[in-house]
Structure formats: structure tokens, C-alpha cells
Amino acid sequence: MAKRIDVSGLTAYYGSHKAIEDISMTIEPRTVTAFIGPSGCGKSTFLRTLNRMHEVTPGGRVEGKVLLDDEDLYGAGVDPVSVRREIGMVFQRPNPFPTMSIFDNVAAGLRLNGMHKKSELQDVVEKSLRGANLWNEVKDRLNKPGAGLSGGQQQRLCIARAIAVEPKVLLMDEPCSALDPISTLAIEDLIGELKERFTIVIVTHNMQQAARVSDRTAFFNLAGVGQPGRLVEIDDTERIFSNPSVQATEDYISGRFG
Amino acid sequence: MDPMDPMDTPTQTADAPPRTLRPSPAEQKRAARGATRPGDRIFLGLSRGSGILLLVIMAAIAVFLTYRAALALSKDDANFLTAFEWNTGLVPPKFGIAVLAFGTVVSSIIAMVIAVPIAVAIALFLTHYAPRRLSGPIAYVIDLLAAVPSIVYGLWGALILVPHMNGLFGWLDDYLGWTGVFSWDQGPPRSMLTVGVLLAIMILPIITNVSREVFRQVPRTHEEAALALGATRWEVVRMAVLPFGRSGVISASMLGLGRALGETMAVATVLSPDFDLHASLLNSGGGTFAQNIASKFSEATEFGRDALIASGLVLFVITLLVNGAARAIIARRKEYSGAHA
16 A cells, blocks of 8 residues: 655756755655755655646746656646645645534545545544544544644644555655644654554654654755755665764764755 | 643733832733723724724614614505515505515525635635646636626626627526526527526625635645545535634625625616516516615605615614624634634
């Protein structure tokens, strides 16, 4: 179910501005891959190219290849809508639909996929909320608005919404940066459980978080001011944090810059 | 925000030890309103004064309307609410608003039924579909439509729209005439339907503009949430944009409805009024409050004016009720409005 992502020679633009250049990497199934790097180095942009969300930004366009198993996401005739149904995303700020109840938030993606039977929806919603470690906190108020939950709960609601449609890959763009430490811990535990079922890619500013949750870590950096972001290296997390092969990585991780 | 968080309640000084510079209770009260400095005090006075002035004006209008209306109503020999005539010159006078109320409500409903869907569609097109270099000019043209004086709409309606309604009326009569609502006596199409169409064109810009503002304010994160679930553009609109904009569209519609209910010159120019109740929307006749007042006011006696003012009072009440209903609709789903998200 979880799938491998193979990126080769990927370059992304905002209008005429080149944001990231020539990125190639492989993301293994059922692992957690963390993207770290200083602000503005393009790690979020890169993440958004993986489910074709980059191109919804005005002026956003992409060159290069992203293979999901063997299918090129940017191939001719590939519908970005169907790509996004296979590759889920969780955003920096929790963004449940404010006009929907907790139940309807989780059911939103299922309904898009044509599931309308109440009993089926109930089963999947419960399973997804359990999967997001939120069920016990919300089971008595599924019909209350999702926006009434705490920030950490909202973020887990968004994770439940994303996993309800059984994506092949789950992308997370700094999912804990707006949360307190307790909620952050809850999400990190959840990531550990979710990687049994999904391929997970997480962008984080928090290097301890990368070290805690990920199996592989990719370090991004700018070649210089005004230059596009590049992938410096990707390796096993343990190696990146103990003995990286590039000096810049070590400098960043040890806090010498960034 | 968490109400238990001690950081959120810095003004709580109940158990702080007394200080020598402790402000007097009156000063504390002023400080709580943020009005200790001269600028603050002036602004507080101005804003509070404006608020009070508004209430005073409203009350003055209500008192004026009620007083003059009472003068007329005490002498009305017919049932004011149900009579189908307006003869203030008779002794005793007989006048009633049934036809006016019916015409006002019906023409406004026709206008809303036509204008709201089109306005919402235009607003969605401008904010979510049209390329940016197209949406700017279109929005500008719509703004221009809003600036056209209503008498110009009235002239256009009488000279251009009315003759062109013949075709539509014939078609409606052929296919839907059996309902009674769309039967046509082949008379001049100066009827409620024509008035409704004209009003729809007139209220379209305001509904479009307000809706467009609302749709533009839909947080990007909500739209991205829908996109990331694999929503198509239409599904994004349905999941994120329309629910968020719902209360705004209702407000916009109420603004439009307010204009339609009170529209005077355009209706007076297009309609051939009479004081019968017409079941058909196509046969000419009927009337609205504002049109009736405008047509009769200049030639009315003192008593005739009082009677017209009484009808104006009813329009005033209808407008208040409509606004109240709209507020109730908006408030009922406030916790889902997204305002606090």
C-alpha cells in the first residue's frame, strides 16, 4: 500500500524565480523521511511538489520527474487531483474545515471519493480518528465543529482527515510548529505508529524532532543569497546526526549556522 | 484562548497588595475602557456619540411615521391591511395596502430568485476561475453598474426591457400558462415579472461585490486543505469557499433585498399600476409601496400624505423583519461560521 517516491532532477519555480534546483532523492516506503534546513531553503516547496500542490500557487511550475513507484506524477495526462488523492498532506497550521463538524471533517475526503453510505462513513471515520489517537477525546462530540478543538487536537483531526482516504504517502509540512510540547509529543508518537502503514515525509525546523521521528534525513541549503535551494545530502538519520558526509550539514546540526 | 491561562488575565489585580499610587475607582473604570488620555477620550466621545445619534435618528423616523400614520389610520373606513383600493379623497376615506404589500414582496422575491444565483456565480468566477487580467475589468464594470442612477434603469426598463419582454411572456404563457402564475392576457408587459427582472439587474452589482469580497477572504489554508484531499476546483468551492462565504452571501442578499423592497423610480417608470390583486405575474397591474408613494405623493392632500406615510410605515416594518430574519439565519450557525478559526 505504501509506495516509494523517486525524484530526479526536480526544479521548481515561482514565476521566474527558481526556488529549488535539480533535486534527486529516493524516499523509501514505510519510513519517515525528515527534511531539515534553514528557512527559505525550499524544503516546503519541495514537499509541495511531491503532491502537485506547488502548482496551485500562482506562477508555480515544476521541471523534472517524480515517480510514485513507476508512475510519473508530472507525466502527460496525469490529473493533479488524482495525485492528491493518493498523496495526503498535513499543513503547518491546523486547518480543519471551520464550517464542518468533527465527523464531516474526517468524512470530507471519503465523500469526495464517492462514499456516501452513513454506516460505511461511520466505520472509516472511527478507524481514522482512532488511527490519529483522537477517538477517545472526541467520540462524544462528533457533531460539534472541528474548529472548537484545541490546536493539537485540530492537527490530529487533520491527520485523521488525511489518512481516512488511505493515501499511499503522507506529507507533513512542519506539523508541530504551531503546537505546544505536549501536543507535539502526541503527534510524534502518532507518526511512529503511522509509518507502519504509510510512507511519511515531514518537514521540520526542529532538529531534535527530526532525530526523534525519522529514519532518513535530508538536509537542504541555499547555495548563497538569491540562489535556489538544493539538497545537500540525504542519509540515515543516525548518520546525519553523528557523522554526516558534508561539512555544511555538520555545521547546521551543531548550530554553527541557521 | 484558554481562559485558565494566567497570562491572559493581566488586569486581574484583586489580590495585589495596595499601592500608594492606586488609581481611584473612577479612574480605574476609565482605564478599563482605554480612555485616560485626551485622544482616547475624544475618540470615545465621538464613537459613542455616533452610536447614540444613529439610535436617535431611527427612533425619530419611527415616531414620525407612527404619528402621521395614526392620524390617517384613525379615519380609514376600509380595512387598512386587506382592502384592495386607495381612495383617500372619499368621505369617509377608504384605503388599504394589500395590493402594495403583495406587489412589493412578489417583485422583490422575483428579483432575488434571479439575482442571487447569478451574483454568486459571477463572484465565484471572478475570485476562483477568471484569469487575473480578466477579473479586474469585469469587477470594474460591475462597480459601474452599481453607480447607474435608478431613474436611468427605469428609463431603460420602460424603453428597452418592456418591449423585449413580449417574447419571453409569450413563451411562458405557452408552456406554463396553465399554472395561472404565468398566464398572460397579451396586454403590455408592464407587470410584476418585468419589474422583478429590472430589480434583479439593479441589485445584481451590490450582491456580486459583497459576495466577491467575502469569497476573496476565504483563508488560503481552507482551500489548500480541500485541494490536498484531492478536491477539484468545483469541490474546493463547495467544501471551503461556499460554506465560509455563506453568512456573507446572506448579508449581501439582504442588502440587495433592501434595495429591491425600497426601489421607487425604476418601478414607477416600468409598472402600470392598479389596485387589483393579480395572480398572474405577467398581466400588468399591481403596485409596490415605494412606487405608490412616489406616484401619489406630489398630488396628495395633507390627509392623502398621511395615508401614504402609513403605507411607508408598513414598508419600514417589513424591512426590519427581513433584516431580523437574516440576522437570525446568520446567528444560528455562528459556531460554524469560521470567524474564530
